[in-house]
Amino acid sequence: MAEYGAESGVLNYSNSRSDAYEFTGDVRLEGSSATIFIGSTVNHPNIPHTIKPYARKFVAVAMKSVSAFKIKAPPPEKLPHCTKTMDAPAIVFSTGGFSKNYFHxxxxxxxxLFATSQRFKRNVIFLVTxxxxxxxxxxxxxxxxxxxxxxxxxxxxxxRTLCFKNMIVGLKAHPSDLSIDPSPFSSLSTRNLTRLLRTTYSLKRDSVGDHSRPRLLIVSRKKYRKLANELELVELARELGFDPALHDLGDHLESSAKIVNSFDVMVAVHxxxxxxMIFLPENAIxxxxxxxAxxxxxxxCFGMNPQEMKLKYLEYSITPNESSFLGNYSNDSLLYTNPIKYRDKIGEPAYFxxxxxxxxxxxxxxxxxxxxxKALDLMAA
Known part of the structure; x- marks a missing residue:
C-alpha cells in the first residue's frame, strides 16, 4: 500500500467524453483553492494542469458551470500540510453542467460514477463540486x-487539506449516452446498474412475466412535447389488448421508479x-x-442502448402532419424539406x-x- 510521502503514480482514463485521472501515492486536496497536489520527485509530463470532472466535455456550454481543479506535482517537502488524513480512496466529480436535467x-x-466506483465496493469517499x-x-x-x-x-x-493514498479525479465514461463499455470497467455493463437500482429502490419485478394483457405505461408530459391525444391513445391500447395507464412521473425519483417497474411497456415522447427505462423489468419494451426533426x-440519447439493460426498443418518428408545426410553416419550408439546413440557417440554439x-x-x-x-408481437416472442 502506498504511504504518504511516497512517489505518486498516474493513470489516464480520459476519452472524448470525459477527463479522468487516477493518482496513487501521496495525494492532497486543498478545497479552498481547488488544487490537487501529488507528491513527486520526477516530472510527470502527461499530467494536465487542470481537470473539469464532468462527463460531457465535448459540450462547451455544459462545461462553463463546471469547476476546474488545478493539478500540481511538487516534491514531497513542498506539499501542503495534511489537516485530515483519509483511509479510504476518493472520487472527485462535479454535479454542475447539465445535471439539473434528469437525463443528464x-x-x-x-x-x-457507478462504473468508476464499483471496484471499491463502497469503500470510497465522494468529493463533489x-x-x-x-x-x-x-x-x-x-x-x-x-x-x-x-x-x-x-x-x-x-x-481543510484532505490527504489520500488514492484519488480519481473525473469519471470514467463511455462515449455513448446511457452506456457502459465493459472493456475498461471489468466487465460492467448498464445492466449491472439497473440490477443495483432495483435492489436500491426495493423494486418488485426483475423481469417481465406472462400477462394476458401486458401493462402499458403512457408517460404524460405537461410542458414541452405534449401528446395532444394521449387519452385516445389509452383507448387504442386497451382495444388492442393492453392494460394501459397514463402517468405524469413528476420529480420524485423513488415513486417514479416503483410506477415504471410495474409496467411491461413504456411509451413516451422524446x-x-x-x-x-432504467427501472423497467428486464425484457420490457x-x-x-x-x-x-x-x-x-x-x-x-435513448435508442442505442436499451439492449444493454436487456430491454427491447421500438421507435416511432412522427411525420410533419403529426407535429404542432403543421399550419405554421409552408410545405416547402426547410424545416420540413431539410431540417439540417434549417438548423444551419437559424443556428443551433434557436433550432433546439x-x-x-x-x-x-x-x-x-x-x-x-x-x-x-409490434410491441405485442415482441411480448409474445
Missing amino acids: SVTDVMLP NQNSSRITSEHRKTLETLSRYEVVDIDREN GSALTN VIQIIPW LNYYGRV MLILTKQNVNLDLARFKDTLL
Missing part, C-alpha cells in the same frame, strides 16, 4: 448511499422521462415517440429551442397502431 444527471453523473447547482445529492441519495458508505463531501465548502438526437420547446405531438393513431402491434 444519470448519463453524465450517476452512470459513470458544484453541489449547490444540482439536486443530484438529494434526488439520487439512495443510490449514492449504495455506492459509498461515507457521507458525500461538498468540496467547495471544505477549507425527453428526460425516458431515462426511467421501450417505445420512443420522436418529434419532427429529432430523429438523430432521439436515437443517440424551437424543436424541443415549441413542438407538441398529435399522433396519427392509425399509423401508430402498427407500432403497438
